[in-house]
Each structure stands twice: as C-alpha cells, then as structure tokens.
Amino acid sequence: MASSPENNASLCDQKVTRSESPQAKKSQQAEEAIFYKNCRAAYLTVLKSSLENIKSKEQLRLVLQQAGRNPSQKTVNKYWTSQTTTLNFDDFCSILKEETPATKTELLEAFRKIDTDNTGYILHDELYKILTTKGEKMTLDEVSAITNLADINCSGKLDYKKFCDLYMATSEQCCKTALEKLEVDGRLKRQQFGSEGETSTEGITLPVLKPSPKVSRKTDHKLAPTKGDSRTPSRPLSAQGCKASVSSTISMDASSNRITKLIEPHTIKEWQCAQSRGCFYLEEDGEIISHKYRLHVPQRSTVCITIKPLNLRQVEGKSCHWLSVDTALYVLKENEIQENLQLVGFTEQQNKEMSGWKGELASGFYWLLPFTTGCRLKKVKTQITGEAKLVYRGEDSELALTKECRAALLDIFETIDLDGNGLLNLEEYNFFELRTSGEKCDEEAWAVCKENFDMKKNELTRQGFLDLNLMEANDREGDPSDLWVTLLSLGYNKKLEMTEACPFVIDIYAEKCKPRIKAIYLEAGSWQLNRAICKSVANKGDAKVMDGCENIIVYTFRTGTRITSVIENKSENKVIIHVNNEQSKNCLSNRGLTVFAVEVAPKSMTVSQHVMPLNEQEEWLYNCVHSLLR
Incomplete structure (x- = not known):
C-alpha cells in the first residue's frame, strides 16, 4: 500500500543520503561476488559450460552436492517436476539461494x-x-x-x-x-550466462536473479559520436579468440550525469494538466511490475509529459530509498489493432530525478508505459534483526496501530490514491487488493465497506483505510500476519522501510486541450514495452556492425544518467553474444555482471543491458565488448 505519515513526521524535502555507506555496499557486493563465484564453480564441475543446461535430476543432484548441499529426493523433486525439461544457470543460482547449507x-x-x-x-x-x-x-x-x-x-x-x-x-x-x-582454468571464468557474475573491485555490481518460470515464485541510423564518446577499441582477454566482436567505450564525468535538456513545467503552468500516481513493485523473482496507463488527447496539441519518484513524507530517520530509483515513460500511439502500438517517444530529457518528453500529439488515445532499468530497484539480501511492531493494546485493551505502522499505511494510501484527491475510489482500491490479495472487491463488498468504514462520496478516507487494515488484525485477535502480507507485498521490509517499491507521479501538460489519464493495468513489463525500448535505442543510439559478422549490430544509446545497449540479429539463426564489462568503472548494471551471455532469436532485437553510475558524484566509464560465441 502507499502512504503518508502522521502530523509530526518530517518532510523529506531534501534528497536523502543513502542509508548504506560505501563500505557496506562494497562488503555486500563482495559477498554476492563470492556467492556467484561459488555457484559457477559448482556448476562447471558437472557441466562443460554455464551456457549448458541441467538436463536430468541426477545432474541437478550432482551440482547441488558440488555446491556443498546434501539434497534429499524430496528437495530434488521440488525443483525438478514432471513439467521440467531443463534448468539453466539462473535457476541453479535461485535454488542455492533457497537451499542454504545446514550449519x-x-x-x-x-x-x-x-x-x-x-x-x-x-x-x-x-x-x-x-x-x-x-x-x-x-x-x-x-x-x-x-x-x-x-x-x-x-x-x-x-x-x-x-x-x-x-x-x-x-x-x-x-x-x-x-x-x-x-x-586453474581461466577460460571457465568467462563462460558466464544469465545472472552469474564475477565482479572486479571497480566493475559492475551484482544484480537481481531472474530465474526462469520453472523455479520462479507464485501464484526485445547511426548517429555521430557525442562529446565524451571515445572509440578506442578495448578487447579484454575474454574476447580473444572470438572471430566477431565490437567494442564501445563511453567516458562520463560527474557533471554530465544530469545535463540533458531541462524540463521546466513552470514555464507551461498555463497549460491544462492531468496527473496520476503509480508504483513500481519488485517481485520475489526480481521482476518489476507497474501500473500501465491510457491517455486521451481530445485534439492535436503540444504536450509535455514527465515522470518522477513520488516524494512521500516519511518518519524522521527513515531513508527514502526509492527517490534514487530511475524512472522513464514510453509513449505509444493506439491504433485500430491494439497489439500494434506505435512508438511516439520516451522521456529522454532530464532534470534531476524527473525525466520528460515534449512534442506534438494528434487527437486520439495513447498508452503510457512506465519503465525503470532495475539498476537501483533490485533484490538486496540484507540481514534484518527483529521486526517492527505493528499493533498494540492500549489501557482499554483495545487493539491499535503503532505509530510506525500507521505512518507506513498512510504512505501506502498516498501511493494507491492514483488521482491524488485524498480518497480511494473502488478502482484505486482494487489495484491495492490485486497486489495484496490477488482478488478484486466487488460493488457489494464495497457497500459493506461503506457501512463499516469512513467514506466520503462513496470513496474511502485515510481514516477508513487505517481502520480497515486494523480490522484485519482484530479479526485475528491481534495477530498482525495479514498486515505483514500487505506491507511486504507493497515493498516494505520488516523494519517498515520501503526498499522494494518505487512510487512515482506522472504529469501531462497540454497546450490546447484537457488531457485525461487512466490507470488500466498493474502488470510486468510487456513485450510492447520491450519492443519500444529496443526501437528507441536503435533509432537514437550509435550503431556498430560486429566485425566479421555483418548480420549482428550493437546499438548503444546514452542519456545523462544511463546507457542502454541493444543487440540486433538479422540472420536466420539464433546467436549467443558474449558481453564483457571488465574494464568498466563506477558502473551499476541491471544484470549486475562483468561477463555474461545474451541469446538473440533470429530476426529480432534484444536488450543487452542497462548501465548507470554507481556513484553519481564521480566520473564513470562504460567499456563493453560484445563478441559472437562460435
């Protein structure tokens, strides 16, 4: 759920200093690097390459044993079901995260x-x-x-x-x-695939695991080089021996991190405006889901669209982790066939945490697809000792929400109040219900809510929302289990810190008409979004044909705060591209790998990686070699 705190909570007016110190981050990165190195070592003891899949229960048992586990038949059957045909390296890493060795x-x-x-x-x-x-x-x-x-x-x-x-x-x-x-075998070190990684002290940090569905949780014109873009070839050892490769090197100083065209909405304050809130939520398997929107523009008009993290008020001493998460928005034109959405533009201009797009839109309907790279919104394994208290009994023995829980629930309210009017209508509440329980509230149930909880104009108030959540604990005689399900589903940890969600706000300014925006879905990034990302990078990025293989093109596009690379395969056959980032410095990747491999289907494009600066106050160097594996 989304929120706003109590009256005595301090405003998060200034950009919050990240709670983790550089030493803590390095320590965490080192631990993850060791974990993935151990995964790879065990995997390559049984299989020839980490690009090779586990093909039987016996192989699964062997690699688990090589990783120091002693799996029973029941454990093996848990991950190798009647529907399983293969498991890849990502799956293996996910299993090892679940099956921790006995002490x-x-x-x-x-x-x-x-x-x-x-x-x-x-x-x-x-x-x-x-x-x-x-x-x-x-x-x-x-x-x-x-x-x-x-x-x-x-x-x-x-x-x-x-x-x-x-x-x-x-x-x-x-x-x-x-x-x-x-x-002993240095060659094996570089046979990385998926989410495995070996990180140098200056390389790209480790990412979220993205397991395949087999072990996942529940119920896809060359521009002139820009300033600071160096084309000095760099061929790390892992690229030697590859017959076809292409390298890209981009040096970014700290001041260039935010110096794209500025968007100043106050200059268009006379324009008509529509606004909606939303949120990115991190799933258990590392996938990111978010709200998707339909925009109506009644007549042709110049339009300015912006997206930025939502600046919620917070309890004093609590960090606003989500304010550092990158946000972007892709604008797609709706045609007669909805499946054939047409890319119009994306928010490549930037002003601090806000990104935006400005252009002319014809009258009609458009889809707004929010996007975050996953570089800063990812699963982080941290040891949390103890947990926050959610409820207590007062002197009258009545159950009540603690100050901390109340603040978190009010923040949740602010996030799910999509139109920002201080009330929840049935549609807004159902996005909350779908996220926390997987079910919708129908009109009949909403009428029951109206009888029992504070409402105005058939919409739930903040107090009504608090009372509704308190009722869940009352129904369980003070057991806060249901409250924890709600809080964890909406990105909170056991300390009531929002670490796995990023609420955002979208503003649409139109010069000649009143735009209207409506949230339609809450789902993972669709193929439409992936196609839009690939197309935008291919249209605006630097295109390089792979030496020795004219059918493989690598596109590299940069904004002030991120670099995205896309691989296009024009051939009739599937290809596997080896990606090496070992020479990159001060970089944070959505894959979190120094070396990995990407499979590209015939006649298709695939995102290779998104990269951002680890420390925005320092210069960063993107140095990547894409090579064709023979």
Missing part, C-alpha cells in the same frame, strides 16, 4: 533432539527407525550411508558430533575443489 549448530541440535540423555551417541537401530519412518523419510541404504560413512563406533552407536565434523569438512572440500578447478 554445524543446526545439525547438532537435530541430533540432540534424538539424544535426549545427552550421551553424544545415537544407537544405529534408533536412527534407522526415526529416519525411515518420520518426516522426510529416507531409505535404508541412505541411512546405512550415514552410519557407515563416519566409521565412528563399532558397537552400533553413532558419534554424531564426529559425524557432523566429517559432514561439514566434506561439504567444504567439495566447494574448495570446485573453486580450485575454476581458478
């Missing part, structure tokens, strides 16, 4: 629950009985492997402390052996 403490605690007398031993017969009849049942052979492996006690007892030591040593040795093999 020695956890193993000992499990054994001590059996050893109630605390002797340090468990009879083999007792172990057989428990492991073959309870919980995730094991076979006799599997239990025998445990009792025989450690060769610990010949009198029919298992010294489980020594067994745990042996288990941990074996697991560590598997990982160590895999890493040693990876280090």
